[in-house]
Amino acid sequence: MFDLNQQMAQWRQSLGQSESLVRSDLDELESHLRDQIDQLTLSGLSSEEAFWIAQRRIGNAKNLPCEFAKVNGSAVFRRRLQWMLVGIMAYLLIIVLSHLASVAGTLAAFGAGFHGYSAGWIGQGAQILVTLTGLALVIAALKSPGIARLAGSVGGGLFLGLFVIVASILLIAARFLIPILTVRLVSVEEYGQSVLIQNASMLVYSVLIPILVVTLLLQLRSPAATTNPVDA
Amino acid sequence: MSISKDLVAASATPMILAILAEGESYGYAITRRVRELSGGQMEWTDGMLYPVLHRLERQGLIKSVERISETGRKRRYYHIQSRGKTALDKQQSQWMLVHSVLNQLWESKPCLT
Structure with missing residues (x-):
């Protein structure tokens, strides 16, 4: 019917x-x-x-x-700006969460009996894993129209923003607490070695994030614009 | 006979203004009026009318109000403004000029038979 x-x-x-x-x-x-x-x-x-x-x-x-x-030019631009802001939030969230993964991974590795540098590298592994997962989730979200609409709304941006703030507070707390906990588990020297490895994390962002941006740019290549019947 | 896109685009503004100069109207009625007057030969893609109406409204040539129509549904009615009437006069003299030039050219064509 x-x-x-x-x-x-x-x-x-x-x-x-x-x-x-x-x-x-x-x-x-x-x-x-x-x-x-x-x-x-x-x-x-x-x-x-x-x-x-x-x-x-x-x-x-x-x-x-x-x-x-x-x-409706200005409305179109407002929506795009909204998307850019949501993008910044998603970027910050991935960075904060992956840093958390790094310190947590390092601590867990010490706990499991690994030493200085190797514990640091395990932390790095956890960080890369979380970054990759985050990026994969972003791409998947953009491909699913429902989630994309949600994320593109003002509410979606606010929600992500809130998440970033909460995760950042957790990260700051972790950075204070984890050294204290770690030096109880292992020697200061070993802890220092693991921190040295953590410096490599910048490499994660300067490689993985550009890869994501390039992937998205390739996906966004638009078909040729259509012509317009009525416009004076 | 289908009219070229460029001509449809160029003539949309004076047609809309002229129809609104007859009295307030709304999108669907405007497209119907154009279809009627052209004997069904001038087909607009109906939806394309609205961006033109909105542009004319932004330029201050027309003004719109939303009201409940006789169907019980909300409908946006458009009115011509005084600036719109001036613009229509201008358009009219321009189109008349083009019309007269073409007319003279085609009338003066020597008869071939």
Whole structure:
């Protein structure tokens, strides 16, 4: 059975994925679509037939956003800025979490009986693992439209920001406490050796993060822009 | 006969302003009016009308209000403003000039038969 309201909601959702249409645009287009459907049903079409014709006449999800983007420029830019800020939050979160992994990994390695440098390298391993997982999660999130919409919202940014603050406080606490705990387990010299290895962590970011950025840039290569029928 | 995209784009503004000069209207009614007047020959992609309307509103040529229509649904109605009327006059004289030049050129064509 054809459900007009359900089809309408779907149509609205597919158009709404574009960043250039704001809610009032969608309201106006929906009102147009419904007027057209009323007219077509009056002339004897079923609501299903009327819906398909009206939808065809109003234009598709590929061309319309392009036209609206020209008049909604500032809204488009606001959304992009929002994404950049969410990106910064995600970046900070990955860095803080991977640092936490590094100190925790080193401590665990000492606990398991490893010595100076090797414990440091185990910490580094944990750090790389967490960074890679974080980056993989970011890519996966961007590929899933639901999560991307959530992350791209203001609420998503605030949530991530809160996470960064909590994780940073944990990290600061860990950096105070872990040396104290470690020197009880092992000698100061061994602890010093593990800290030396931790300096290599900069390498993790200067290699892994650019790889992520390049991967994303390659994925974002857009198809050629479509031309515009009505614009004066 | 389908009209080229460029011509559709160029003529959209004066057509919208002229229709609104007749009285307030809304998107769907405007596209219907254009379709009617062109005997169904001028087909806009309906959705493309709205970005043009919004641009004209931002330029202060028209103004819109949202009201509940007779269908019981919300609808955005557009009115022409005085700046819009001035712009329409200007457009009109420009189009008349183009029209008259083309007319003279085509009328003066020697008869080949």
